[in-house]
Amino acid sequence: MAKKKLLIIFTLMLLTGCFPSKKILEDVQLVSAVGYDYKSNNQVELNGMVAIPQRGEDVPPISQVFTATTNTSKMARALEQAESPKPFEIGRLEIALYNDRLAEKGIYDLVDTLQRDPSLGRDLYLAVVKGSTKTLLKEQYPLSETPSKYLLQLLNQNMNANIPKSNLHDFLYTYYGKGMDPNLPLLEMQGDRIRVKGTALLKDDKMVGQLKLEDSFLLKLLMEPFEKGIYEVKFKNDQFFTIQNLSSKVEYRFKDVKRSPSVDIFVKIKGRVSEAPKIPVSDPSLIEQLERASEKAMDRRTNKIVEKLQKLNVDTIGLGDLARSRTRGFDFKRWDEQYTDIPINVKVKVEITQAGITE
Amino acid sequence: MIFFKKKKKKQQETNTDPTKGTLTFPELMKKLRASADFSTVKQSSLSTFYISYYKTLVNPEFVHRDLLPYITDIQLKNLDDIQKHLPLDGMVKTNDVHDIANKVTEGFILIQMNKEDPEGLLVPSLSTENRQISIPETEFSVVGPKEAFVESLDTNLNLIRKRLPIPEFTVKEVRVGKLSKTRVAIIYIDGIADEENVNTAIQRVNDIEYDHIVDSSYINQMISDNENSPFPQLIDTERPDRVASVLSEGKVAIMADGSPHALTGPTTIVEFFSAFEDYFLNWTLASVIRLIRLMGVIFSVLSSPLYVAVLTFHYEMIPENLLATLVASRNDIPFPPILEAIVLELSIELLREAGARLPSKVGQTIGIVGGIVIGTAAVQAGLTSNVLLIIVALAALASFTTPVYQMSNTIRLLRFPFLLFAQFLGVLGVGICFAFIVSHLLKLTSLGRPYIAPLYPLRANDLKDALVRLPFSMQNSRPSLLRPQDKARMNKKRATAKHDIED
Numbered sequence: 001m002a003k004k005k006l007l008i009i010f011t012l013m014l015l016t017g018c019f020p021s022k023k024i025l026e027d028v029q030l031v032s033a034v035g036y037d038y039k040s041n042n043q044v045e046l047n048g049m050v051a052i053p054q055r056g057e058d059v060p061p062i063s064q065v066f067t068a069t070t071n072t073s074k075m076a077r078a079l080e081q082a083e084s085p086k087p088f089e090i091g092r093l094e095i096a097l098y099n100d101r102l103a104e105k106g107i108y109d110l111v112d113t114l115q116r117d118p119s120l121g122r123d124l125y126l127a128v129v130k131g132s133t134k135t136l137l138k139e140q141y142p143l144s145e146t147p148s149k150y151l152l153q154l155l156n157q158n159m160n161a162n163i164p165k166s167n168l169h170d171f172l173y174t175y176y177g178k179g180m181d182p183n184l185p186l187l188e189m190q191g192d193r194i195r196v197k198g199t200a201l202l203k204d205d206k207m208v209g210q211l212k213l214e215d216s217f218l219l220k221l222l223m224e225p226f227e228k229g230i231y232e233v234k235f236k237n238d239q240f241f242t243i244q245n246l247s248s249k250v251e252y253r254f255k256d257v258k259r260s261p262s263v264d265i266f267v268k269i270k271g272r273v274s275e276a277p278k279i280p281v282s283d284p285s286l287i288e289q290l291e292r293a294s295e296k297a298m299d300r301r302t303n304k305i306v307e308k309l310q311k312l313n314v315d316t317i318g319l320g321d322l323a324r325s326r327t328r329g330f331d332f333k334r335w336d337e338q339y340t341d342i343p344i345n346v347k348v349k350v351e352i353t354q355a356g357i358t359e
Numbered sequence: 360m361i362f363f364k365k366k367k368k369k370q371q372e373t374n375t376d377p378t379k380g381t382l383t384f385p386e387l388m389k390k391l392r393a394s395a396d397f398s399t400v401k402q403s404s405l406s407t408f409y410i411s412y413y414k415t416l417v418n419p420e421f422v423h424r425d426l427l428p429y430i431t432d433i434q435l436k437n438l439d440d441i442q443k444h445l446p447l448d449g450m451v452k453t454n455d456v457h458d459i460a461n462k463v464t465e466g467f468i469l470i471q472m473n474k475e476d477p478e479g480l481l482v483p484s485l486s487t488e489n490r491q492i493s494i495p496e497t498e499f500s501v502v503g504p505k506e507a508f509v510e511s512l513d514t515n516l517n518l519i520r521k522r523l524p525i526p527e528f529t530v531k532e533v534r535v536g537k538l539s540k541t542r543v544a545i546i547y548i549d550g551i552a553d554e555e556n557v558n559t560a561i562q563r564v565n566d567i568e569y570d571h572i573v574d575s576s577y578i579n580q581m582i583s584d585n586e587n588s589p590f591p592q593l594i595d596t597e598r599p600d601r602v603a604s605v606l607s608e609g610k611v612a613i614m615a616d617g618s619p620h621a622l623t624g625p626t627t628i629v630e631f632f633s634a635f636e637d638y639f640l641n642w643t644l645a646s647v648i649r650l651i652r653l654m655g656v657i658f659s660v661l662s663s664p665l666y667v668a669v670l671t672f673h674y675e676m677i678p679e680n681l682l683a684t685l686v687a688s689r690n691d692i693p694f695p696p697i698l699e700a701i702v703l704e705l706s707i708e709l710l711r712e713a714g715a716r717l718p719s720k721v722g723q724t725i726g727i728v729g730g731i732v733i734g735t736a737a738v739q740a741g742l743t744s745n746v747l748l749i750i751v752a753l754a755a756l757a758s759f760t761t762p763v764y765q766m767s768n769t770i771r772l773l774r775f776p777f778l779l780f781a782q783f784l785g786v787l788g789v790g791i792c793f794a795f796i797v798s799h800l801l802k803l804t805s806l807g808r809p810y811i812a813p814l815y816p817l818r819a820n821d822l823k824d825a826l827v828r829l830p831f832s833m834q835n836s837r838p839s840l841l842r843p844q845d846k847a848r849m850n851k852k853r854a855t856a857k858h859d860i861e862d
Contacts, residue, residue, distance in 0.1 A: 019783050019784065020672065020784065020785065022671050022672060022695075023671070023672060023674060024670060024671055024695055024696065025669075025670045025671075025674045025677070025685060025686060025689060025696075026686050026689040026690050026692075028674065030674065030682070051683070053682075053683045053686040053687040053690065054687065055687065055690060055691065059687075061683050061687075089674065091674060091675040092674060092675060092677075092682065094679070119675055121675070145683075152679070
């Protein structure tokens with residue numbers, strides 16, 4: 001008995017070195033945003049933004065950017081480390097930005113390091129930036145305490161309303177998945193603001209095209225059901241009105257997938273006229289006219305977007321995957337060859353349920 | 360181990376009762392007279408007899424008013440004559456020296472015809488000083504009865520018996536303690552309580568081997584199934600209404616003379632989180648309050664360990680909006696989170712201990728001074744972060760919501776192992792510590808019955824009065840854990856029917 005106890009105590013003493021290393025919150029430098037800039041063919045400039053909380057209750061944190069240029073991003077972090085008083089920890093990373101030139105070259109290698117890091121969450125936002133990410137991260141924005149917080153809230157808010165949802169998980173899913181291609185939000189710095197420009201369309205990991213913000217909304221309509229967003233429609237000559245999306249649904253119908261496929265996409269929008277200057281919206285007969293007008297405008301525009309996607313040979317909507325899911329013995333090779341020429345027809349149905357509380 | 364046991368047995372045999380053994384009557388009288396408060400009075404009006412008693416145990420008024428007038432003016436030949444003339448019951452005529460020794464020390468009056476005569480008449484005349492029945496203090500309730508037990512066993516039994524006026528209400532009395540000879544009563548309702556439970560309780564009390572029993576909490580520790588467990592295994596209550604209620608469920612209660620508390624068992628862990636006031640409130644309110652209390656306990660045990668774990672290992676887990684606040688509050692503090700937490704927890708324990716030991720009026724002041732002055736000063740001096748101060752204070756507050764005092768002490772203690780595990784292994788450590796505690800609870804029994812029933816083993820029917828309290832109309836069966844002889848409490852159909860006046 002006594003021997004056994006001694007043995008247990010002895011083994012426990014041997015195990016004293018086996019505790020995990022501590023990362024006490026205030027002793028580490030938490031990187032909250034990273035930006036990658038194109039330097040030369042092999043070199044990437046890595047900018048890590050850290051928010052340093054200040055003493056006192058109402059003092060906002062100061063943001064600092066550490067920059068280093070290397071071939072691999074992990075090495076860059078080691079270089080940045082040389083300037084920092086505390087060790088970097090990447091576990092609180094909220095957003096990773098890629099410079100547009102870099103995105104055109106391909107970003108997979110840079111995303112891969114994020115993907116492998118166990119301390120990173122999969123809900124990390126990725127975005128493409130027009131211009132330098134360094135200047136974007138270095139700027140002080142009056143709208144928010146730190147650039148990373150600004151970016152986080154900006155993307156959060158816009159992915160609810162204007163642009164397709166996308167984060168690290170979605171990127172990897174669409175990147176690895178067959179019959180679909182990733183999309184990322186496209187950002188641009190304008191003065192002391194950051195603006196969502198639209199959506200970057202990627203083929204594999206390379207940016208091949210982009211959509212404007214208005215078109216991003218329509219792309220979102222084609223991709224997922226959602227409950228927000230505003231679209232402006234031209235009614236008559238100089239009469240415009242805006243439709244606020246209250247709920248949208250999308251339905252796909254595939255015909256003859258194996259031989260000569262064709263796709264019908266039906267979008268149903270329940271909306272509300274939120275603004276209609278010079279149009280007497282309280283007239284019920286007019287509502288129908290507004291519905292038709294917006295259907296026509298959206299039809300034209302969405303078909304154009306689909307055409308553009310086909311021309312770029314990117315399947316952002318994920319039609320290939322959708323077709324596979326409803327076809328036995330689906331052949332990806334054939335689909336990929338045919339994709340650019342498949343007749344894809346979008347039909348939008350708008351139902352205006354109300355025109356505001358004055359009705 | 361066998362060796363130790365043998366030794367223990369030997370010790371028991373040598374420690375014999377001091378009043379037992381060979382003792383002659385003159386020796387006994389000599390022993391008794393050695394005390395200053397023992398008096399022997401010679402009465403010789405018509406006939407001569409001697410009265411001996413402890414002045415401190417017997418009310419002199421009783422001797423002069425209720426005893427002497429009946430026997431002084433009569434010719435008495437022997438003790439039988441005295442017995443005949445006294446209008447009292449419970450008198451014993453004996454020449455057993457031990458009997459005399461025991462009874463006299465308990466407050467009997469010894470009457471002898473001759474001073475050296477070993478035969479005497481023992482007249483019961485115990486007068487004890489009793490406290491008035493007062494309001495329950497540790498188990499206070501806003502509504503409901505406001506009687507609490509006092510230090511006299513007979514008064515306490517009276518308080519219970521008047522709530523259960525049935526012949527099945529049974530009191531078994533045992534004397535425990537070599538020196539104190541404390542009267543211990545085992546109370547149950549015959550025909551409801553499981554015989555096995557009753558016998559276990561009686562046997563455990565009988566087996567107690569100690570020289571003095573001052574309070575029922577001694578018994579609680581001595582008869583509990585696992586003496587080393589920090590969890591109390593019998594409920595300690597000062598409310599006679601609570602005892603009456605659990606007796607009718609089929610439980611057994613143990614009371615000791617001189618203790619204002621009753622022990623009830625077999626208990627389950629959920630019972631420690633149910634206040635008796637839960638039964639005085641509507642069942643919806645009672646259930647919600649019970650759940651809040653349970654969450655309070657969980658918060659109280661886990662909040663500061665989780666703080667340490669998250670700040671030391673898992674900065675990823677902190678919500679985005681809290682991050683800046685936490686870092687800012689932690690920035691100036693020279694200690695790692697674990698030291699900060701232990702220092703703060705210990706100082707709260709200090710405050711609590713000081714408040715409990717000091718007289719109640721000073722105690723309050725200490726609480727305010729300690730809480731507010733030391734708390735804010737520590738934060739301003741940069742010794743602790745204000746976030747942790749809030750957490751620790753809330754945890755202390757939450758631990759007070761436990762209705763049973765002993766359980767709240769357990770909860771006080773429980774967070775320290777959690778803190779250490781959190782420091783070593785983070786949230787994983789908290790999980791491991793939790794597993795240790797759960798496995799300990801799984802093994803624990805109360806009077807031989809599982810401690811965490813009805814949760815495990817799951818007794819779905821008993822859940823009606825566990826984490827929530829369902830309405831009385833659904834409490835139609837007694838807890839199956841107690842194996843009551845009579846399972847049904849009432850007829851459910853009749854209980855749910857609501858009769859209007861025309862019915």
